[in-house]
Amino acid sequence: MTSLPLTPTSADNGQLECHYFNDGLCRSCTFIETPHAQQVADKESWCREVLANHSPAAWLPSVVGADRDFRNRAKLAVGGSLGSVTLGILDQGFYGVDLRECGIQAPQIRAIIPVIGQFLNDSGLDPYDVNARRGELKFVHITAAPSGDLMVRFVVRSQHGLDVLRTRREQLIELAPAATVVSVNLLPEHKAVLEGSREEMLLGDSLRMNLGRVDMHLRPxxxxxxxxxxxxxxxxxxxxxxxEIAPDSLWDLYCGVGGFALYCAGATGQQTSRTVTGVGDGDGAVSRRVTGVELSDQAIESAKISAAELGFDSQPGTTVEFLAGDATEFAEANLATGERPDCVIVNPPRRGIGVRLSTALEDSGIEHIVYSSCNPLTLAKDLDRMPSYTVARARVFDMFPHTKHLEVAVVLERRDH
Ligand SMILES: C[S@@+](CC[C@H](N)C(=O)[O-])C[C@H]1O[C@@H](n2cnc3c(N)ncnc32)[C@H](O)[C@@H]1O
Structure with missing residues (x-):
């Protein structure tokens, strides 16, 4: 296992005690009673088992961060009643359970929750009652940047909720100066989803996520x-x-706000100490043609801002470009015209890259693929469909402590390489 330096709360190596778990109020951290190192060992063996048919030539030691304070995003259901709102989850009967002291959230998030709770209590808006299908406040999503800045998003049921929050904007700014981005999302339907499609900005437009040598921008x-x-x-x-692969051209498919693309493009800037020892930190010297593709327009806009700030011209045809669109369609269309990069990174959602994209990559002749997956089961299926590649390296990243989830990244090399 490789441990991250500068993880302030991991020093005692003790188990994370959670009174919500112990009292049976929240069971999200299923494995919280298992020592963290054991959790990681168990995940790694499961991952090795799932990928056994693809026998990676080398398994690198798992990368492990802190066992607490690590989550930069909280999606809090609003429950309770006006004057005593709860911020946390809803129980099986859809009643609010307050989790404001949850130990896996970033400290900045824990610090702001009571302030947001009081703000909502004073707002005159009722928490949404799932059983009665009545009320206004559904969720509060909070994201913390390493700088301490926050993005706060209120999910409400109707225009009325939006109007009320808009009139109370100044009060919020005063109460929560760290909240540099504030928005209201409208979710009128009685559906079990976390947000709707309409987003109204009340303050700022994107949260600067200063991640090591690249600043990324996160929008709602x-x-x-x-x-x-x-x-x-x-x-x-x-x-x-x-x-190491040293490609002249690279695709980053499912690029989100551009993390992989920007790190791999030879970004300039200072390396920080918030990185794992022994994991390459790049020297900013390389220059290669990088194309990021992502479905979300918002994410692509953010990636373009970061690219411009890093000095990359993000217009098509230059060193770094970001395109909004479907990853599979992009790959199929370009490969059909003979446009083939030296290397492709894929980082799909849990469903994996699927039949069409894995088939297109299998038939492409591309020499290297780097696949970062949050679901080894779909990764294994995608690998089954790409028999021309061998797995040269694999590494587990303990992105989701106390749960069964993990991130695993693999390097694939074409057999005739
Ligand atoms: C696991 S995230 C990876 C994001 C990014 N690589 C990062 O590190 O932040 C998967 C991303 O795929 C995007 N996505 C989902 N379906 C897609 C599709 N069909 N084509 C392109 N992007 C898609 C999602 O919007 C999401 O940003």
Whole structure:
């Protein structure tokens, strides 16, 4: 196992005690009673088992971060009643359970929750009652940047909720100066989802996520890796592998706000100490043609801002470009015209890259693929469909402590390479 330096709360190596878990109020951290090192060992053996048919030539030691304070994003259900709102989850009967002291959240998130709770209590808006289908406040999503800045998003049921929160904007700014991005999301439907499609900004437009040598920008409704320290290590590892491969051209499919693409493009700037020892940190010297593709327009806009700040011209045809679109369609269309990069990074959602993209890559002749997956089961299926590649290296990243989930990254080499 490789431990991250500068993980302030991991020093005691003790188990994380959680009174919500012990009292049976929240069971999200299923494995919290298992020592963290054992959790990681168990995940790694499971992952090795799942990928056994693809026998990676080398398994690198798992990358492990802190066992507490590591989550940069909280999606809190609003429950209770006006004057005594709860912020946490809903129980099986859809009643609110307050989890404001949850130990896996970033300290900045824990610190702001009571302030947001009081703000909502004073707002006159009722928490949404799932059983009665009545009320206004559904969720509060909070994201913490390493700098301490926060993005706070209120998910409400109707225009009324939006109007009330808008009139109370100044009060919020005063109460929570760290909240540099504030928005209201409208979710009118009685559906078990976390947000709707309409987002109204009340303050700022994107949260600067200063991750190591790259500043990324996060807007509402964009994906971001939830464990900042482990994400930095993942980006550095992928960049180190890509530097070894030394491709002139690279695709980053499912690029989100551009983390892999920007790290691999030879980004300039200072390396910070928030990275894992032994995982390459790049020296900013390389220059290669990088194309990031992502479905979310918002994420692509953010990636373009970061690229511009890093001095890359993000216009098509230059060193780093970001395109909004479907990854599979992009790959199929380009490969059909003979456009073939030297290396492809894929980092799909849990469903994996699927039949079409894995088949297109199998038939492509591309020499290297770097696949970062949050679901070894779909990774294994995708690998089954790409028999022309061998797994040269594999590494587990403990992105989601206390749960069964993990991130695993592999380097694939074409057999006739
Ligand atoms: C696991 S996230 C990876 C994001 C990014 N690599 C990062 O490190 O932040 C998967 C991303 O795939 C995007 N996505 C989902 N379906 C897609 C598709 N069909 N084509 C392109 N991107 C897609 C999601 O919006 C999400 O940003």
């Amino acid at each position: 409704q964009s994906f971001f890796q939830t464990n900042t320290d482990v994400a930095i290590s993942l980006y550095n590892q992928i960049a180190a592998w890509v530097d």
